[in-house]
Each structure stands twice: as C-alpha cells, then as structure tokens.
Amino acid sequence: MKSTADDTDPAELLDRLLELTLLLTDDMDRELARVGLSPPRAHLIWVLAERGASMQQQLATDLKVTARNITALVDGLTESGFVSREVHPTDRRAFLVTLTEKGRRTVDQLARERVELAEGLFGVLAGEERSALLAGLTGVTLRLNHQITTAGHTPAEPTP
Amino acid sequence: MKSTADDTDPAELLDRLLELTLLLTDDMDRELARVGLSPPRAHLIWVLAERGASMQQQLATDLKVTARNITALVDGLTESGFVSREVHPTDRRAFLVTLTEKGRRTVDQLARERVELAEGLFGVLAGEERSALLAGLTGVTLRLNHQITTAGHTPAEPTP
C-alpha cells in the first residue's frame, strides 16, 4: 500500500497519538469503574500486587503522591474491601498495607483483561508490523524522555 | 535493521504504549501548569478557540461534563483572566463565554508548543517511517473504537 503523499505531518501524528491516548484511558477507566475502582486506587493495588505488602511511605514514593494521600486511598480501599492494614512486624509506627482475597482476585482479573485488550489491539498485526510499531513507540518515548530531562521546553520564568 | 526475534508480545506493546501515554500527559500537564492552567481549563479554552465564543451549554456538551461544572471552570478562568462572560445578543438567559486577549495568546502559545513537541518527537523520522507509524496508530485506534462500540469487553453484570 503506497501513501498518496509521503508528507505525514508531525503534528498530525501527535494528534493521532493523543486521540488514541484519550480513547485508551477512557476505556480503561470505564473498566476500573466496573469493578469498583478509581484510577488512583487501581494504581495502588496494582503496585501492591507487584511489590507485595508495603508500608504507606513506600506507596507514597511509588505513586508519587504525598503520604496524606495514601492514607485517604488506603482508607477507601479498606472500606471497599480490596486491602487491609496489617501490623508491621518490627516497626510499631507503620502498617503493612496488604491485598485481601478480593483485592488479589481483582488485580488478577484486570491483568487478564489487559492481555485480552492487547490481543484485540495488536493480535491481528504480523510479527513484523508489531516489531516496527514497538520500535516506533520506543523511539518516541526515548526522545520524549530526553527532552524532558534535558530542557524545560520553554525557558520559563523563575517562579513568578 | 532486523530484530533478533519476531515475537513481539502484544502485551509488551500495550505496556509501551501506556508508558508513552503517561509520559506524554504528564509532560503536557506540566506545560499547562506553567501557564497557569489545569487540564480541564485548558481543554475549555482550546475548544473555545476552535468554536469561537460559546454558550455554557454548548461547552458542557463539548467537554462532556455537566453544566454545573462549566460554571465552575468558567468562574476559574474568568478569575485568572483567560475568558470573560459576555451578554448573549438574543438570549438573555445565556452568556457567551469569550476568550480574552490573554486567553487568545495562551492558546496560540500552547498550539506552537504542540507543534514544537511534534517536531521533536517525530521530526527525525523519515517520511516513510512517519507514514508507517501513523498507519499503525490509526489501525489500533480503529480496532479500539470498534471494540468499545461493539461489546462492553467483559459480559459485565447487569448493574450490580
């Protein structure tokens, strides 16, 4: 298949990427809502599944929010039965936030749905096409990361 | 360039896409914060720039939020000087939310930064590579849209 013109505008490409981004996050948020989770709460139990039972401070670092916020998120997740606060074996100041059985099942389900979604979106592509797309996305990610760490885009006033 | 193995996992591809998604939105949100805008407020003035001065009901439809929310967003944007509420020429119940000079300048600046970002991310690609990436993203978007409109992913309980 030959494109009629090889002048794909970078801005057009970015618009498409953003459109896809929006669609994807909306879709995932709907799925989360279906199982009774907000995006931040889902993020928390997802991290919990990866790290195992954790102190709230650790979660605050992982989710990049304040400790105060973790208190609120864990409160909500406890009330809805996804996690519980267990005593810390050595530090009596701290809790070990732990997935309940329901929490574990939910994370497993979300993980399965994620794989299904991936299959639905990329499964029809030939292996070659998948590699090409992966390479393209990886390149964009690298350049974006570089831009972010290097400069602050525009000069920016020194805190107005 | 030949990949060592042609077995790119769909799930891996989705993870990369989500990683990029996260990076992109964080980057853009930082830029918005720099000019004094939250994402919803930026969305509103962006739409306003596209449509021209609009009634709040119209904005509620466009942004897919309640009219009550538009009141709050316009309040904030008015206070920070990006928009103003002008009288509607024919309907005395309604306002015409209008970009101020500052609002117009800000939208223009954001549009420029968007083009710059696109150049930084996709400019180095050959025209051919850009077309391929665009095709890949478009395909994914189509399949996602189809999945969303067709089924609700998982059967889903009929409202628990």
Next chain:
DNA sequence: TATTGTTATACTCTATAACTATA
C-alpha cells in the same frame, strides 16, 4: 532527632438536585 501516619485545612474537578430567570 528523624520517621510513620494522622488530623486539620484548602483547592480543583466531578455529580445530582432544587431553584431563578428567561424562552
């Protein structure tokens, strides 16, 4: 003295429902 988590406050975004003033 430093750290863990909480209470106290506050701001933004979001939603529903009831109300005012127009159409």
Next chain:
DNA sequence: TATAGTTATAGAGTATAACAATA
C-alpha cells in the same frame, strides 16, 4: 413547559502544615 445558568450539597483526589507515637 422547557432551557440557561446558578446555588446547595457531596465525594474523590491532591497538597501543606502541625501533631502523635515510635524509631
């Protein structure tokens, strides 16, 4: 009667600051 926008109320997520208990 229906529509445009508001007030009233509520809940989630976020942040800072002050404070408790424990390291």
